[in-house]
Amino acid sequence: MTSQNDTTICIAHVYRGSFVHSTRSAAVEILQDTVLGVDRAGKIAFIGDGSDLDRLSQKWGFKPSDVKQLGQCEFFMPGMVDTHIHASQYSYSGTALDLPLLQWLNTYTFPVEARFKDLSFAMDVYTRVVKRTLKNGTTTACYFATIHTDASLLLGQIADKFGQRALVGKVCMDHNNYNYKETQMESVEETKRFIQELLKKEYPHVRPVVTPRFAVSCSSDLLSALGEIARNNDLHIQSHISETKEEVEVVKELFPDHKSYTDVYKKHHLLTNKTVMAHGCYLTDEELKVFRETGAAISHCPNSNTSLCSGILNTRKVLQNEVKLGLGTDVAGGYSPSMLDAIRRALDSSKVLTIQDPNFQTLTFQEAFRLATLGGSEALGLDEQIGNFEVGKDFDALRVNLCVPDGPVDVFPGEEPMVIFEKFLNLGDDRNIVEVYVAGRRVVPLPEK
Numbered sequence: 001m002t003s004q005n006d007t008t009i010c011i012a013h014v015y016r017g018s019f020v021h022s023t024r025s026a027a028v029e030i031l032q033d034t035v036l037g038v039d040r041a042g043k044i045a046f047i048g049d050g051s052d053l054d055r056l057s058q059k060w061g062f063k064p065s066d067v068k069q070l071g072q073c074e075f076f077m078p079g080m081v082d083t084h085i086h087a088s089q090y091s092y093s094g095t096a097l098d099l100p101l102l103q104w105l106n107t108y109t110f111p112v113e114a115r116f117k118d119l120s121f122a123m124d125v126y127t128r129v130v131k132r133t134l135k136n137g138t139t140t141a142c143y144f145a146t147i148h149t150d151a152s153l154l155l156g157q158i159a160d161k162f163g164q165r166a167l168v169g170k171v172c173m174d175h176n177n178y179n180y181k182e183t184q185m186e187s188v189e190e191t192k193r194f195i196q197e198l199l200k201k202e203y204p205h206v207r208p209v210v211t212p213r214f215a216v217s218c219s220s221d222l223l224s225a226l227g228e229i230a231r232n233n234d235l236h237i238q239s240h241i242s243e244t245k246e247e248v249e250v251v252k253e254l255f256p257d258h259k260s261y262t263d264v265y266k267k268h269h270l271l272t273n274k275t276v277m278a279h280g281c282y283l284t285d286e287e288l289k290v291f292r293e294t295g296a297a298i299s300h301c302p303n304s305n306t307s308l309c310s311g312i313l314n315t316r317k318v319l320q321n322e323v324k325l326g327l328g329t330d331v332a333g334g335y336s337p338s339m340l341d342a343i344r345r346a347l348d349s350s351k352v353l354t355i356q357d358p359n360f361q362t363l364t365f366q367e368a369f370r371l372a373t374l375g376g377s378e379a380l381g382l383d384e385q386i387g388n389f390e391v392g393k394d395f396d397a398l399r400v401n402l403c404v405p406d407g408p409v410d411v412f413p414g415e416e417p418m419v420i421f422e423k424f425l426n427l428g429d430d431r432n433i434v435e436v437y438v439a440g441r442r443v444v445p446l447p448e449k
């Protein structure tokens, strides 16, 4: 189906059925019996009412018989955005959750990350994490790799091959107690090489992100150099902030001339409207104000925060301060690579705050869904392109079917669309995510072999 209309847009696919998404004004909007057309470039060309199909087909030059009709238990939702995931930690996800952060890094994380010097190990782990997250509905991932440039480039290549939208960061760190680190000069030179080589590939949906690991493992000179690289190349930045109390204390000792942890990043030009900082459990109101002013975002990683006993992010306070907020799995501090898990853990951790203070306004499931989709796109500065179903955005979408044979969810007669949707968020899994699209390309089911 490739006919042209008078605006010369070629419609590649048309879908009819229910579409569930967030908008700026509604955490969840359910569009029933809706028709959505995707053009050859993978962008949403039109959205209309099912009753208007004949007029739409004439206007856009497609045959009504070419329309793909969704089933009764099916709907489309936007692809999920994992704003913080360590691809290099995927091999031990689901294990090693018995130590606090700084000990956990030295005991489990650094020895595994050091292995990515070996490109065949990198190939195996990175292929598996990209496939696993795609199957679970992550259409966009903001990845930490390791300090190794070639393995980090390989992650970009693999994301491109399987069609995942990705920001990929070569990790930078020039001091810690362990033997897994670079000199400041290596870190800077290799970051420049990584950016140059990744951009040279011209992958349509894979971009580099400047990645100081965190202030604990980076010298002031390294942080400054990375801030400058990001500015000179107009790049995204990612790091960690205020995840644990102990870490906040260490940063105070390392950077005694700075007002706060946030101030350390701000003074090194690392807080911009393309920055995403993971965790932020212990940020003060004053620090949140700096986030809002700079346009920097927070990635809320609730599974990790609980699994490493790090803390609880007060998401309500972050939202009230109008700081951009997305969700992250933070594999492997978070044990699950699934963004559905991140939604559930975000709800759980918010409920814990309500248990502690009954006046605390618990996050709703609709709000958690928004964080996993549109919120994530805002946090990564990609909301002009992805995050919901708006004409002109890329078609990044999950086709969800709650009635798959032997699936994890039972649907009963007469259940309302919002109930079916809530069941998917709380009970669904990858068996229900029957198709995944990134920029109009179907990437799940995964290619055979």
Ligand SMILES: Nc1nc2[nH]cnc2c(=O)[nH]1
Pocket: 086, 101, 105, 109, 213, 214, 240, 243, 304, 330, 333
């Ligand atoms: N959760 C988590 N926090 C960090 N802080 C610095 N590095 C890491 C990491 O790999 N995981």
Ligand SMILES: [Zn+2]
Pocket: 084, 086, 240, 278, 330, 333
């Ligand atoms: Zn992390």
